[in-house]
Amino acid sequence: MSDSPVDADAVRHVADLARVNLDEEDVETFTEQFGDILSYFDALDEVPAIDREAELVNVMRPDEVTDGLSQDEALQNATETEDGFFKGPNVS
Amino acid sequence: MSYNIFLNEEQIDGAADGPLSGMTIAIKDNISTEGVATTCGSNMLASYVPPYDATVVSKIKDAGATIVGKVNMDEFGMGGTTETSAFGPTKNPVDPERVPGGSSGGSAAAVAAGKADLAIGSDTGGSVRNPAAFCGVVGIKPTYGLVSRYGLIAYANSLEQIGPLANSVEDAARLLDVISGQDPHDGTTRSQGDNSAYADAADGDVSGMTIGVIRDLFDGADERVVETVEQSIEALESQGAETVDVSLASLEHAVQAYYVIAMSEASSNLARFDGVRYGLSGGYDGNWNETFADAREEGFGDEVKRRILLGTYALSAGYHDKYYKKAQDARAWVRQDFDNAFSDVDVLASPTMPVLPPKLGESLSDPLQLYLMDANTVPVNLANLPAISVPAGEADGLPVGLQLIGPQFGEESIIRAASAVEN
Numbered sequence: 182m183s184d185s186p187v188d189a190d191a192v193r194h195v196a197d198l199a200r201v202n203l204d205e206e207d208v209e210t211f212t213e214q215f216g217d218i219l220s221y222f223d224a225l226d227e228v229p230a231i232d233r234e235a236e237l238v239n240v241m242r243p244d245e246v247t248d249g250l251s252q253d254e255a256l257q258n259a260t261e262t263e264d265g266f267f268k269g270p271n272v273s
Numbered sequence: 274m275s276y277n278i279f280l281n282e283e284q285i286d287g288a289a290d291g292p293l294s295g296m297t298i299a300i301k302d303n304i305s306t307e308g309v310a311t312t313c314g315s316n317m318l319a320s321y322v323p324p325y326d327a328t329v330v331s332k333i334k335d336a337g338a339t340i341v342g343k344v345n346m347d348e349f350g351m352g353g354t355t356e357t358s359a360f361g362p363t364k365n366p367v368d369p370e371r372v373p374g375g376s377s378g379g380s381a382a383a384v385a386a387g388k389a390d391l392a393i394g395s396d397t398g399g400s401v402r403n404p405a406a407f408c409g410v411v412g413i414k415p416t417y418g419l420v421s422r423y424g425l426i427a428y429a430n431s432l433e434q435i436g437p438l439a440n441s442v443e444d445a446a447r448l449l450d451v452i453s454g455q456d457p458h459d460g461t462t463r464s465q466g467d468n469s470a471y472a473d474a475a476d477g478d479v480s481g482m483t484i485g486v487i488r489d490l491f492d493g494a495d496e497r498v499v500e501t502v503e504q505s506i507e508a509l510e511s512q513g514a515e516t517v518d519v520s521l522a523s524l525e526h527a528v529q530a531y532y533v534i535a536m537s538e539a540s541s542n543l544a545r546f547d548g549v550r551y552g553l554s555g556g557y558d559g560n561w562n563e564t565f566a567d568a569r570e571e572g573f574g575d576e577v578k579r580r581i582l583l584g585t586y587a588l589s590a591g592y593h594d595k596y597y598k599k600a601q602d603a604r605a606w607v608r609q610d611f612d613n614a615f616s617d618v619d620v621l622a623s624p625t626m627p628v629l630p631p632k633l634g635e636s637l638s639d640p641l642q643l644y645l646m647d648a649n650t651v652p653v654n655l656a657n658l659p660a661i662s663v664p665a666g667e668a669d670g671l672p673v674g675l676q677l678i679g680p681q682f683g684e685e686s687i688i689r690a691a692s693a694v695e696n
Contacts, residue, residue: 192582199540199585200547200562201578202570215583217641218532222587225529225599233605240460254324258551269549270557270564 186219187212276364276373278382282342283309291337293451298333299383299392302343303350304435305424306330313426314346314358314376317552317572327424328459329393329435329452336451341389344379348574349543350395350428352376353403353646356637357576364633367409367672371630374407376400380438381408390439391448395425397433398531399625399650402662405438406625406674409664411445411691412438414650416682417657418463420449421456429538430461432531432654442663442692443475449684465682474685475692480513482690484677485618489524490649494627497668502624505665505675505694512693519614519621523606524652530603531651532644533587533596539577540584546572579640608656615680620690623649625662625674649676659684663691 189212196203203211252265261268280302287293300306303313305323307330312318326334333340347357355378356362365373366386373382377394381404384392394401396414405412413436420435427433437448453466486506491499510516548554548568555568573581587596614621627649636643653660658678665675675694679687 187586191586195582195585195589197566198589199544199581200566200569201573201581202566203578207575207578211579211582214579214640215586218583218644219586221641222529222533222596225526225533225596225603228526228530228599228603228606231602231605231609233601242457242460250324255550257324258321259549260554261557267549268557269547270555270559270561272561 187215274369276366276369276382276386277361278344278363278379278386278388279342280312280314280345280360280379281310284342285309285334285340287334287337287339289337291335292447293333293391294337296338296390297341298338299342299344299380299389300330300340301346301377301380301392301394303346303395303426304330304393305426306340306343309343311343311426312360314348314360315572315574315577316359317546319359319553321551323424325424328421328456330424332452333393338391344383344392346379347376348577349426349539350376350397350400351539351576351580353399353643354631354636355379355404356633357574359574362633365408365630368630368670371632371671372407374404374626374630377438378404381405381410381412384408384410384438384440391444392438393435393452394438395433395435396654397429398535398654399647401436401438402625402650402660402674402676403647405662407630407672409672410438410440411442411661411663412436413445413449413661414653414659415449415453415684416465416659418461419453419466419659419682419684421459421462423456423458427542429535430542431538432535442661442688442695443472446471446475446688471684471688474688476689477692477696479509479690479693482514482620483618484509484514484516484690485519485614485621486516487524487621487623488518488520490623490627493648494624495629498624498627498629498673501666501668501673502675506622509690509693512696514690514693517618519618521610521614523603523610526603527607527652527655528644528648530600530607531647531655533600534604536580536584537588537597538584540581540588543577543581548572576640604655607652611652611656611658620686621678623676623678625649625676629668629671629673653678657681659687661687661691663694665694
């Protein structure tokens with residue numbers, strides 16, 4: 182589709198923002214599918230501006246300490262831990 | 274015949290006595306069970322074992338039901354056929370060549386195949402009602418805030434509710450009585466479901482009730498579906514209900530609005546899966562951006578990646594106003610349209626699904642076509658309303674569902690009307 186709102190570079194860019202690796206085959210498939218889907222979403226242009234009359238109230242609770250997970254429980258699903266901490270890759 | 278319903282058949286016993294004692298129940302695998310794997314149908318969480326129970330699971334155990342296992346679903350709830358599960362599709366017990374619907378396909382199939390008396394699903398855009406319709410069982414999507422979502426692994430928080438499935442309206446309502454109510458662990462819950470008696474509303478009495486028939490949702494539907502649903506509405510008329518035709522102009526934009534909002538929320542919710550605290554690890558070599566992107570490439574299937582990326586796109590600079598803001602306008606419009614309609618009618622009716630259950634593998638290749646299949650169910654989530662799918666009959670030997678929609682916290686009305694469909 183020539184007037185497609187997305188090209189392969191746009192798909193690579195959002196994949197990078199979302200931290201999802203894609204192989205070239207995925208990029209090609211997604212570029213075509215995103216073109217169709219985003220063109221369909223374009224019909225939202227016809228929606229009139231709506232006065233949103235939401236009556237929202239904050240839901241509060243007392244700020245009190247209650248039981249939570251123990252450290253062991255919190256760590257039990259991590260692939261690797263060290264000295265009671267989660268272990269992650271280098272941040273740099 | 275194996276329908277690939279269960280992902281895990283570890284039995285969890287409930288309390289000795291309670292309103293559900295003697296009953297068996299299947300739980301969708303995106304709802305946390307302490308010490309029992311909860312995968313969301315994803316490789317990302319293939320070995321995840323929650324350290325706590327979801328509120329609904331605690332309530333079900335307290336009510337005396339026996340949990341017979343965790344059941345299959347579209348990956349993270351993203352799909353309408355249960356074919357996006359990383360653990361293979363579930364077959365429809367009514368016709369094993371066909372899909373059971375989704376995303377709570379395992380839940381509906383478990384009830385339809387007699388593997389459980391009851392089941393729990395979750396409904397973000399139709400994921401309880403769709404498989405209920407395709408498998409010929411009853412499914413309820415409660416009003417937003419009626420049932421606690423604590424322990425439900427989130428896909429799109431502003432849209433989703435946990436809901437019951439069963440062979441009869443009364444059984445589904447009885448399960449809803451158990452799971453509804455305010456929960457300090459979920460700030461979006463409201464008190465309307467406390468001390469409820471929904472099962473008592475399944476009295477089959479529709480005399481004097483006004484049913485609005487949403488004509489817009491019959492227009493694109495399969496003729497066989499339309500005919501079956503029309504017959505079930507006529508049967509309600511013969512029991513004393515009055516029907517009026519209703520048209521809601523906003524519904525034309527509901528699918529677009531739903532997918533923009535659901536994908537945007539998904540892109541944010543699923544950002545937590547980086548393989549560090551839980552889930553598939555991307556290893557420890559290289560920098561963290563690459564490692565996380567590796568984990569997410571391997572852990573997520575195509576439909577999940579598609580929705581995360583499209584949601585990221587819709588929220589990104591330059592597109593937020595064009596997609597996300599307009600989708601919120603459309604959502605407010607849908608809500609207004611329903612509010613106006615409920616000033617004249619007690620419940621609204623439509624086919625649950627516009628089509629009969631597709632054959633396995635038939636619909637996966639074109640994502641947009643699959644999204645359009647949700648046209649009749651997503652408006653309900655956008656408007657935070659309750660709805661039920663009840664078997665309307667069969668067409669060509671396949672189940673057809675009638676959807677009944679109620680005003681906010683109008684669960685009794687839809688349960689009453691649906692129980693009359695069973696008469």
